[in-house]
Amino acid sequence: MASAAALACSALGRVVGISALEKIVQWPADSISGALISPLGIATVGDTAREYGIKSVTKPVVAMGIMLAVEEGAIELDQPAGPEGATRRHLLSHASGVDFDSRDAKRPVENRRIYSSAGYEWAKPLWQETNEAIWVEIQS
Structure with missing residues (x-):
């Protein structure tokens, strides 16, 4: 069998x-x-219904979703997002100045790259709100 x-x-x-x-x-x-x-x-x-703690693997998934939305013209990378003066591009490239686990600015925008889970946590809902139908399809 x-x-x-x-x-x-x-x-x-x-x-x-x-x-x-x-x-x-x-x-x-x-x-x-x-x-x-x-x-x-x-x-x-x-078990495809089981949830796994995949940690940093979510970053490329969120980035891919955002880039698909950019490709479709639903959003732009240079739209403001995150702390003052930052854009989606800054959040995705770890250049927004936010710390690893906090949305508080640790450095000025583009001053230094800081590996930031918080930046991606900020970027994900901004994309989800714009592309709810796509997000539902990806999750199912």
């Missing part, structure tokens, strides 16, 4: 080689989840 991952990948037109989903189910972990999205559909393995 074929594994769920193998069946899902076959349904999406996998022809040769081991798929990403088949690799995921082989990981030595207590819990795994994965999704393969293609023009033919979505195949999943594991």
Whole structure:
């Protein structure tokens, strides 16, 4: 009997080689989840409703969402955002002056790059408000 991952990948037109989903189910972990999205559909393995604490991995996801919104013309990178004088571009490039875990300005804008989770926490809702429909689709 074929594994769920193998069946899902076959349904999406996998022809040769081991798929990403088949690799995921082989990981030595207590819990795994994965999704393969293609023009033919979505195949999943594991508990896709489970929430994982992925920490800094959210930064590229938020950045990608913002850049998609920029590409679509829904927002602009140079719109004001964050502390006074900062823009979305500053928040994404860690140049807004906010500290790692606080929205308080530690430095002036563009004075120094400070790795900032707070900057991304600030950027995410600004994008979500503009692109709620896209955000709902990404989360589901």
